[in-house]
Amino acid sequence: MTDEERRDFEATAQADKPLLQVDAVVRRFGEVSAVDHLSLDIRTGEFFALLGPSGCGKTTLLRMLGGFETPDGGRILLDGQDISGVPPHRRPVNMMFQNYALFPHLSVRDNIAFGLRRAGLPRAGIEARVTEMLALVSLDGMEKRKPEQLSGGQRQRVALARALARRPRLLLLDEPMAALDKKLRENTQAELMRLQRRLGMTFIIVTHDQEEAMMMADRIGVMNAGRLQQVATPRQLYEAPNSRWIAEFVGGINIIDGAVESSGRGRMSVATQSAGPVTVATPLQALTTDQVCVAIRPEKVRLSSGEAAPDAGDAAGTNRMEGVIAGVSYLGGQTRYQVRLDRGALLHASVANTVRREAEAFETAQRVVACFAPDDCMVLDR
Amino acid sequence: MMARPALARLSPFNITSLALGLAFLYLPIVILVIYSFNASRLVTVWGGWSLRWYMAFFNDEAMLSALAMSLRVAAVSATAATILGTLAAVALTRAGSFHGRTLFSGMLYAPLVMPEVITGLSLLLLFVAVDAQRGFWTVTIAHTTLTMCFVTVVVQSRLGSLDRSLEEAAMDLGCDPFLAFVKVTLPLILPSVVAGWMLAFTLSMDDVVIASFTTGPGSTTLPIRIYSEVRLGVKPEINAICTLIVGSIAVVIVAASLVSKLSSRQGENAAPL
CATH class of the missing domain: 2.40.50.100 (RNA polymerase II/Efflux pump adaptor protein, barrel-sandwich hybrid domain)
Incomplete structure (x- = not known):
């Protein structure tokens, strides 16, 4: 076996093992189960979409993956390790927030460098990574601006660069397109897909927009009332729904x-x-x-x-x-x-x-x- | 710049009421300032321009030491109140619905509505009961309890409007909760913390009632000193002191607004569009 072959082999073996395993996770708010004994496997390099009507628990699930909510039951395994009780700052997972949550008092550069400084990277390394990230999201020359001086689309790209800068094992995106207008949204969707393929990173996106989920995701998990109704490729979901509910939820019928x-x-x-x-x-x-x-x-x-x-x-x-x-x-x-x-x-x-x-x-x-x-x-x- | 077109649209009625309102608020102060330059020994009789009462104040050892005491009390109590008040605001807005939250916030706001006489009296009773030497520290503690709730109110309103996901983003990017507060929350609420400190400082400088209950011999604050002087008849020197206080407040306000304007303009210049 040549080196290259071995590398390919190892990469395949790695891809077969799920990166993230959600195992019978429960999250209750009072009497209501926002997430109800939900299990899900996500492979390395996958673009996965969580789709569902509002209030179905998709955001709660994402927040549990990010560490902002603690499961009341079940386990969340990342690379085989239980991270259910690990606080957000110790997880190799980053999140892009729905409203972007850019730090208004920091420049674009400092926003992107924020996570790198916490990781204790040397100064030169931080500089290089920030420059790389700015180029990645085509924001060169904007590094000195404050978030308030950016357009909605630019803010979104800063948020993306900031979340990607730490090279997380898993990137969580909470309704990343919700604040963009339709035209910009379509361009951004395509750009996000290209970026994900190029970086080979694992993305989990939460959305209520089924076209968006279908366009971008390798697989879609449709949630309702805290449970996954079906996990399938966009085509399967549309052409072979497993229940009447899915058939009615996805597309016209x-x-x-x-x-x-x-x-x-x-x-x-x-x-x-x-x-x-x-x-x-x-x-x-x-x-x-x-x-x-x-x-x-x-x-x-x-x-x-x-x-x-x-x-x-x-x-x-x-x-x-x-x-x-x-x-x-x-x-x-x-x-x-x-x-x-x-x-x-x-x-x-x-x-x-x-x-x-x-x-x-x-x-x-x-x-x-x-x-x-x-x-x-x-x-x-x- | 914004006010000019608005002013042009005002009717005579509006202008009249504006003038009356401003006169009501500021005429007494203007009269006070003018009379502080009065050469006459009698407060109500004009005797020509003079700076003699300012000279008298700067030579009045007792008055100067009262001013120094007031400044020290105000600075220390405002700082303590700002730290405690900010922590209380954080606890009330960020700790969720902990046990006894309602009771805590109710108790926190009690000094806001409590008559100062009662606060002062109860503090006096406490200090007597624990046999504390009344002086600088008792006044400072009393003023801290009085002003802390004001700081909490100011900071809490800012914290409440602050997006919670900013702190979550900081934690997501590797900050523990304390570091997230220091790196993200604190810089964003700093203007209100500073405003809270200034409010606490002024309240402490103002206070006569609580200070007179809790102070002891040798630690007279400026308002108490002025009050006791006035009881024996208004001296023109008091006018001079009050003018100085008004003047320094005006300088501080102008400086603060200039600083805030300058910092926002710097932000614009940093990134030419």
Whole structure:
């Protein structure tokens, strides 16, 4: 084995062992469990997003990782060592605060150098590291400014540089984009991803913005009421949610309640009251009851005018449902239609506007046929 | 600069009420200052300009030693009150809801509303009970108890508005809680700590009631001295002393505002945009 190979091998072995293990952690505030027996493994070099509605406990979990809250139960292991009771200043973990928490009385340079001085680095080493960090976040020449003289985006970058300067094993980011406007947010998201890849650091980000989580994270943990509902890649989360709650939380979705009628040869027929019989692909996981719901993403519903013949490309078994357009929302890149099916269900369909001319569009009260493939349907427990 | 356009928009009614208010506040002081330069021995009769009462004050050993005593008491008690008051403010805003918090804050604010006569009397009883020699230290302790709550109020309001995550960020970056306080919290609340000290200093310099209960022979403070002089009839020398006090307060206020203006301008110059 050459040196290089050995290094690669060791790096892989390291990557397989989780950097952070959260083991049945509990945090209660009075009667309420903000975090409830939550377990989670994070690998080295991973960009992990904690996503959830406000009050779901994601910030509490992050604060426990940072050391600002102490778990009431369970353990937090970093590199195999229990850090549950270790105070923040002794953890190899840094946090970027939601409001950035820049020290207003210190210059940009002193803000970034703050943690390095505490670490007892020699003066020259601190200087070099601060300069490196300033270049990393493209703030060269700003080192003498005070935080109040910076724009929101610049402040955010100072906060990032300050948190990265100590080269933490784990960087925690609490809603890092919340204070930025939309345009700046998109640029910053891309920049943050590039930075994370380049440094090979492990990031855990807390956000309530699912697009942000999907765009940046390798894996997303969706939290609700103190528990992780699903931990998956963005694609899995969107295309294969493990519960109705996740399906409804992540992205838009049509959900139709029904009961399993028959099943065989990879297909399942679900009888629904508001949309008639629906053919779906048999789910990989076994369902607990035959009282199920069929879930279909709006962009997987195709619309055609009532008179048109069915697309030749449509495979046999495609679900075809007739209805009337009940609402149209034009959003530029796509148009969202609400279709009132003859059986009663309201189906959302979003159609990408791939051509400029308007002839493609449907109008309110127009009769249409909504089609969707069995493979694009998900069957979930109610 | 900000006031000029605002002033231009004032109606005659506003200007009149402003003038009346200012006159009410400052006319007595102006009269006091003018009469301090009065050559006449009689306070109410104008006898031409003179500095004789200033000379009289600077030759009045008893008055000068009372001033020195007052300054010492004020400096020591203001410093002690600032340290204790700041610690109390930190405990009240940062320690969460500890057992007896309400009682503690209530007791802390008691001197704010307690009549000074009662505070003075109870302190006198205490000092007599423990058989303390009344003098410089008893007055200083009494003034510390009086002024500490003022410092706490001033510092607490600043601490309350200070973002808690600043301290957390300091701890995150390697400070233990004490170092986080020294490196981050203290510099940020320093203006209010200084303001608290100045308030405590002035309150101590002002006080007649508590000082007269707790002082002893040989440690008369300036207000007590002035008060006892005035009881025998107002001497023009008192006007001179009071003018000096007003003058030094004015100088301190102007200096403080200049310093704060200068430091904020330096901050702007440090980074030309």
